[in-house]
Amino acid sequence: MKYKTLVDVYDKVGSTTKKLEKTDIIANFIKDLNGEELKIVMPLLRGKIFSESEEEDLGIADNLVILALTKLGYSKKEIMDKFKDSGDLGLVAQEIAKKKKQSILFKKSLKIKKVYESIREIAKYTGKNSQERKINNILELLNSAEPSEARYVIRTILGELRLGTAEGILRDATSKAFEVDKELVERDYNLITDFGRVAKIAKNDGDKGLKKISLEIGTPTKAMLAEKSENLEKALEDAKNPAIEYKYDGTRILTQKEGEKIWVFTRRLENVTKQFPDIVELCKKNIKVEKSILEGEAVAIRDGKLLPFQELSKRIQRKYNIRKMSQEIPVQVNLFDCLLVDRKQLLDEKFSKRRKKLEEIISQEKGKFQLAEQLVTKDVEKVEKFYNEALDLGQEGIMVKNLDAPYQPGKRVGYMYKVKPEEETLDLVVVGAEWGQGRRANWLASFILAARDEETGELLGIGKMGTGLTDEQFKEMTKTLKPLIEFEKENKVRIKPKVVVETGYQEIQKSPTYESGYALRFPKLIRIREDKSVEEVDTLNRIENLYKKSSN
DSSP states (O other): OBHHHHHHHHHHHHTOOOHHHHHHHHHHHHTTOOHHHHHHHHHHHHTOSSOTTOOOOOOOOHHHHHHHHHTTTOOHHHHHHHHHHHSOHHHHHHHHHHTOSSOOSSOOOOBHHHHHHHHHHHTTOOSTTHHHHHHHHHHHHHHHOOHHHHHHHHHHHHTOOOSOOOHHHHHHHHHHHHTOOHHHHHHHHHHHOOHHHHHHHHHHHHHHHHHTOOOOTTSOOOOOOOEEOSSHHHHHHHHSSEEEEEEOSSEEEEEEEETTEEEEEETTOOBOTTTOHHHHHHHHHHBOSSEEEEEEEEEEEETTEEOOHHHHHHHHHOOSSHHHHHHHSOEEEEEEEEEEETTEEOTTSOHHHHHHHHHHHBOOBTTTEEEOOEEEOOOHHHHHHHHHHHHHTTOOEEEEEETTOOOOTTOOOSSEEEEOSSOOEEEEEEEEEEEOOGGGTTSEEEEEEEEEOTTTOOEEEEEEEOSSOOHHHHHHHHHHHGGGEEEEETTEEEEOSOOEEEEEOSEEEEOSSSTTSEEEESOEEEEEOTTOOGGGSOBHHHHHHHHHHHHO
16 A cells, blocks of 8 residues: 555544544545555544554664755755754655755656555664665665655654654544444453554454453553542542552563563553563562462552652663662562453453452562552541551552442543642643843743643643753753754744653643643642653643643
C-alpha cells in the first residue's frame, strides 16, 4: 500500500477537530485492511513506531533532523529560520520537498511498509557512525517522498503527529470498523498495549477473539488507577469493604516472571529490567511459582530509611554503571497485588483473594522484598494512626482499597482511593516557557502548563507557572527542559511535551486565554513527576469537575 494513502487519511483527520469525524475517517480507512496491514497502520495512526511492549526507542532529537535536512541543499540557518516561523520541522521538510535544490533522478513512490521499517531501523543504530546511518535512513525516505509525505515522515520520526488520534479515537474506530464491542477493545488494549494486534484480532475473529485476549508475560499492562478522596472518612465509606495500605513515595512496578526470566515494567509501561538487576535477583529468589505477574512499589532505601522518589529516579534514568548505582541506591520492593499465577489470570478475583494468593507465593525478605503494609478495618481512629505512621516514615499517605473489587487495568473505577495531606493538585505537562529577565536571564522562568483531552489526546493550555519557585527549582526546571526546546521565538520557547509536573493552585477560573477554557490562579510547582507519562496527566474532564465542585 502506498504511503500517500495513509497521508491522505492524516490530512482528513487533521482537518477536523470533531471526535466523531476523526473516528469515522479512521474506521472507513482501516475496515478494508488485512491483518498484517493493521499491525503496521494502527501504530502509525498514533505516530508511534514501537508498541509499549517493545524496548526500542527512536529518541531522535530536532538537531538530527535539522542536520538531515541540510543534506538536501539548505544551510542550517535557512532551516532554523523556517523552523522558527512554523514551529514544525514536518512543515519545513514539506517546503523543502517542494523546491529541492538537489534533483532526484530515480524516485520510487513510498510504501507504508517501507516507511514503517525504515524508521524502526533507525533505533537499531548505535556506536560508531550511528548518526550518519540514521541521517542516511531519513534522507532515503525524504528523497522518495512527495511534499505532504515528507511532512508526516518527519513528524513520525519526531513522535509529533499532531492529529489528535489518541487511544479513545482508535478504540472507537476499531469498534466501528469491525463491529465489535468498544469496551472489549479498550479492555484488550489495556491488557496488551498494542492496538495493531487488537485491531487484527477484531478484524479476523470479532468479539469472540477479543474475549480470548489475556495477560501476557513479557508485555506491560496498564495499571489500575486510583481516585483522590477528600478525606479518610469519605475514602472508607466509598471503598465499602476497606483495606488500607501505605502510599509509598516510590515508583509503581509490575514484575513478571517466567522460569528464570524476569521483567520489570513501570506504570509508564517502560521496561526497566536492566536498570534494576537487584529487583530481578529478589524476584528469582523470593517468588515461589514458575509464572507470575505481581504489582508493587519500589522505594529507594539507605541505612534502613526510606528515601524520596527523587533518589529512585536517578536509577530509572541511569544507563551506565548500573551495578554501582544499585549499590549506592538500593531498593525495597513492597508488593500489593497479584494479577497472574502460573496459568491462572486473577483480574476478576476479589482483591482479598488476590492478596491472599500473593501472601502464598512469595517469601518475604524484610526490608528488601515484602508485602505492602496493610490494615483491614473501618475504625477511623485506627486508620488515622496508620495514616500518620505512613507520613512519619516519609511516605505520601495511604491507599484505601475495596477488598471485594476486581482489577481493571488502565481504569479509574472507584475500587481504590488515595488520601494525601496536601491540598488538591493537578498533574500537568510543560509545553512552553519564557526566558527570565535580570538575574534569571539564563533560566527558563515562566512555564506554560497543559492538561489533556481524554478522547483526542490533545494538550490544552491551562496556565502559566512563574512564581513561588526557588532559585534551585528554576535551575532544576531549566536543566530538565532545555534539551526539550523545539524552537525559540524572541524570549518564548516551545517545549516538547515530556515533563509532567505536580502543580498546586489557589483556584480554577474560566478563561478565554487558554485552549482548555480554564486557567489556574497562582499555580505552583510541587514536584516533577518522573514516574508519570504525558498520557497520564490530568484531563479536561477532571478540571471541569473540579471547577464545578469549587463553584457550588
